[in-house]
Amino acid sequence: MPPLPPLKPNQLRLPAEPARALARPRLLQQLARSVEANCFTLLQAPLGYGKSVLLGQFARSRPGPCAWLRLTAAENQPLNLLTHLHAALKLPANSRATLDADGLWSEIQQSLENSGEPLTLLIDDLQVLSSPLAYQYLEQLLHFPPPSLRLLAASEGPPRLPLAHLRRDARLTLIGAKELALDSEETRQLAVARDVHLDAESIYQLRAGSEGWISGALFWLDAYREAVGPGGPPPADLRPITQQSYAYARQFLEEERLRRLKPDLLGFLERTAVVQSFDINLARELGGRAEAGESIRQLQRLDLFIEARAGERGEFRYHPVLRNCLYQRMEQRDPQRLRKLHRQAADWLLEQRRFSEAIYQLGRARDFDAVLAIVDLHAFDLLREGQVNTLVDFLGDVAGHAGGDSFTLAITEASTVIVTNDIAQTSQCIxxxxxxxxxxxVPRHPERVQQTIAFLRSRLACLGGNLVHGMEVADRALQRFPQHNAASSVLRFDRASCLFALGYLDQARSEAERALGELQGFGLSGYTNLLQLLLGQIELAQGCGEEAWQRFLGMSSQPQGGTSGSFYELFHHLGKGLVLLQANQLEEARLCLRQAEVLALDFPHCAALAWVIHHQACLCWAQGDTRQAKARWQEVRRMSRQYRLFTLYRQAGAWRxxxxxxxxDQDFLxxxxxxxxxxxxxxxxxxxxEEWLAYARVQSHLGQHAKARRINANLKEQVQAQSNYRVLLDALLLDASLDQHRGKHQEALGSLEQALQLASRFALGQMLQYEGGDHLESFRQLLTPHTRExxxxxxxAPPRERLNTLFRPLLAGMERAGAALMIPLSRRELDVLQRMARGQTNQQIADALFISLSTVKTxxxxxxxxxxxxxxxxxxxSARELELLD
Incomplete structure (x- = not known):
């Protein structure tokens, strides 16, 4: 029998907890839920995402025995793997000296099968296990898991283990880079833990630049501390800090990954890093390799910061930190070769009629004459593609260049403004x-220039809060320039946006539908998502949730152009989140809004992030997390003040x-x-x-009940005329509060009955999660037959299933068993329910509770x-869903 390989103790101990480690309760709870469901939990992400630290934190927080095993390439020898697994499970050391591989495996299996309490096994660096002779043992544990075993693992890239059967059987929980990426609050906490106190704008820039990669954020914080020093004032310009952090990240990636790659694969990485995204054909063009597909598959197996984006023309992209690292390598070594690659990419993209991306490449190649020629010939195509980051960066590069003061360029800039909603850029463009x-x-097309100025001014007024003026500007322009073109359609969209904000839903809907039909006729399939979002919001306000849902689902099937498809997808996820929020599907809404937030962070030139965070704040309040809601509205108001988005500032202020x-909160009021x-x-x-409603509530709070009633009566009249059922529901709840203050209990119940029927008829359950909780007992009283009579x-009264849908989130926090229903169960009914769950017959229940059989049936x-x-x-x-059973 060959001697056993020596044990390496550092593979068997938990990783050291970093100093001032970031606590991640969100992910720890997700791991706990997965373990309790007896799923195989796999953390799969590139290096530097905190996988090992998270698993270590989970092991330390886990009750009961835990075993840790960090794999190395040596464990591809079965005896090595089994020896370390045997030791990790703390099996008798003396038996290892006398057993071969089969004996070790048999003892490991027996121990796991006979374990009387759950055992958590955590395996790190699973990606190194590539030998079928070795991973067959883990495969057996996954196919035929011992009852007590809970298995978690971390891997860079997909492990070689077959996992499809786990996915089929709902026994796989996969946590990837998107889930492991830091969100805004975690980024702030990480900064505080490193003694760096950042304002919200700096946190946003840090998160956007690092895309939530923890190591990238840490390098940035190190660079910040070095630049500022202890107690120093925050710098006005963060770009030098970002550049220094990229230098640190480059050194890290060089040491940990790039120097270990084969030269041909590293060369492929460098050449394809000149473009922001690529498909296999473009990779072949730049990489000079017919087997580009195999190179991409190698990068995916290595999990080298390459992201696949199904359904888009540029279906692969690198993490911006890696892309910057690769770009700097080539720029320092061979700048002439780099420019040729940019020109080569531009030529290929022009053949594919992907003009926005071609412009970006020509700008990098410093060929501004070619850029201007493309803009002059293809301004409409650029507008249709709408690649926000590419166009804005290009306009910045071309500023001041000869020929850069053309009407064509200025109008192209205006086309980006209607997407970015950047007020400063809008003013500059005018x-x-x-x-x-x-x-x-006089330009070649004077009407087009005047229309462009008009839609910029109307957009400026709409975003800046001067809504009536925005409508007047659009009206005058439409009368003065009746030409049927994209600019007139945008004017109608601006007018519809102002009408919607002021609550004139019917007119807004008519204008938006006309603008949408016109723009679709012009082939603008991406920009039209903004109008789809507006129309969906109108439908939600008018109680047409199913129509809004179908509208937002339809967005995802529309053809998108280039990488801008990701930007326009933002409105698809945001719209779905709003429907789910209103339908009380709060966890699903959170996921959709989170995806919209991630997309907004990818486009720093767009002001969409502030709108997303506003709706996230509404969701937080609906979920009962008022602390987080206040923090998010504070961030929205800061961002909207900074960017002069005063319509949003006022809307967020009203909710707050x-x-x-x-x-x-008297100070805020x-x-x-x-x-x-x-x-x-x-x-x-x-x-x-929203402002009128909030003002009426504040007046009621201050004791000005008569004034609050007058304001609310006027508001109800307006919103009823516009079928704005969402605001009407809130106004009815306020009416009920005002009637209660006057001691008019029956009138209050009458208002609540209207609110209840309205919410039931139009599925407005989410609206009951704010002030609706104040009336919970009154709602319950209202549902009793005696009170209704x-x-x-x-x-x-609405049917029970609809009541439960409307009120379940509100009732979820009730402590008493059975209270999670609008008509709660009595203690005796709960007793009967528990005995039914044990399989007792009616007669057995009657005997056990000393009651008659007829009483049991009742x-x-x-x-x-x-x-x-x-x-x-x-x-x-139903009882299990409501957690009514012990």
Whole structure:
């Protein structure tokens, strides 16, 4: 028998907890849920995402025995693997000296099968296990898992283990780079842990630049500390810090990965890094290799920061930190070769009619004459593609270059503004066009230039809060220039946006539908997602949730252009999140809004992030996390003030004021009232419905009940005329509160009945998660037959399944068992339910509870009615969903 390989103790101990490690309760809870469900949990991401640290934190927090094994290439020898696995499980050391591989494996299996308590086995660096002779043992544990074993692993790239059967059987939890990436709050916490205190804008830039890669964020924080020093003032310009962090990351990637690659694969990486994204054909063109597909597969197996994006023309991209690293390598070694590669990429992209990406490559090659020629010939195609980052970067590069002061370029810049919603850029673009008119006289298409200035001014007013003025600008331009073109359609979109913000939903819908039809006729399949989002929001406000859902689902099937497809996908995810939020599917809504946030972070030239965070704040309040809601609204208001997005600033402020009333936050209310009165002096009655509603609630909170009633009555009249059921529901809840203050309990119940029927008819359950909780007991009273008869209510109460959908998130935090229903179960009904779950018959239940058989049947019928089921199986299924059983 060959001697056993020596044990390496450093492979058997948990990784050391880093100093000032970041706590990640979100991921630890996800790991715990997966382990409890007896799933194989795999953390799969490139190096530097904190996989090992997270597994170590989980092991330290886990009750019961844990075993740790970090693999090396040596474990591809079966005896090596089994020896270390035997030691990790703390099996007797003396038996290892006398056993061969088969004996070790037999003892390991026996130990796991006979274990009387759950054992958690954590395996790190699973990607190094490539030998079938070695990984067959882990494969057996996955195919035929011992009852007590809980298995977690971390891997860079997909492991060689076959996992399809686990996915089929719902026994696989895969946590990838997107889940492991830092979110904004985690980025802030990491900075604080490293004694770096950043403002929200710096945190946003750090997160956007690193895309949540923990190692990249740490390098940036190190560079920040070195640049600022202890107690130093924050720098005005963060770009030198970012560049230094890239230098640190480059050294890290060189040491840990790049120097270990074969020269041909490293060369392929460098050549394909000149483009922002690529497919196999472009990779062949740049890489000079017919087997580009195999090179890409090697990079994916190595998990070398390459992301596959299904359904897009540029289907692969590198993480920006890696791309920067590779680009700097080539720029320092062979700048002439780099420019030739840019020109080569541009020629190929032009053949594919991908003009935005070609412009970016020509700009990098410093061939501005070719850039200007493309812009002049293909301005419409550029507008249709709408590649936000590419166009904005190009416009910055070409500024000041000879020929860069053309009308064509200025109008192209305007086409980016209607996507980016950048007010500063909008103002600058208006000034540039007006200056060109003064200096160059009449352009080739004077109406188009005037229309462009008009839609920029109307967009400026719409975003800046001067909504009536925005409509007036659009109206005058449409009358003065009746030409049917894309610019007139954008003017209609601006007008629809102003109307929607002011609550005129019917007119807004008519204008938006006309603009959408026109733009679709012009072939603008990406930009139209903005109009689809507006129309979906109108449908949601008017209670047409299913129509909105189908609209947003349809976005994902529309053809997109180039990498901008990712940008336009933002509106698809945001829209779905809004529908799910209103339908009370809060966890699903969180995932959609998170995806929208990730996409917004990919486009730093776009102001969409602030809107996404606003809706996330609404979701946080609906979930009962008011601390997080306040933090997000604070961030929204900071960003919108910075970028002068005052319509959003006012909308977020109104929601935040409602929360301040809920929590009696006097300081915020005083500041907000001052802002409200300023807006009233500026715009008179033309305020947002959200502002009027919030103002009425604040007046009620301050004891001005008569004033609150007058404001609310006017608001109800307006929103009823526009079928704005979402705001109407909130106004009815406020009516109920005002009636309660006057001691008019029956009138309050009447308002709540209207609200309940409205919410049931139009699936507005999410709206009950804010102030609706204040009326919970009244709602319950309203649903009893006695109260409905006493009030003379002719319309039946909503069916139980709809009530549970409307109120379940609100009731989820109830401590008493059975309270998670609008009509709660009595203690006796709960007793009967528990015994039904144990399989007892009606007679057995009667004997055990010392009650008659008819009484048991009465309790069971009550259970069926309250759970809205028709038999025992349905009752038990519903009870488990509601966590009513022990």
């Amino acid at each position: 000034r540039r066009l007006q200056g060109l008119l003064r200096s160059q006289g 004021a409602r929360l301040a009333v809920h929590e009696d 005083l500041d907000w009232l001052a802002e409200w009165h300023w807006c009233f002096r500026q715009y008179g009655e033309s305020l947002l419905p 006493q009030l003379g209510l002719l319309e039946p 309790h069971i019928n009550n259970l069926f009615r309250k759970l809205d089921v028709v038999d025992r199986n349905g009752a038990l299924r």
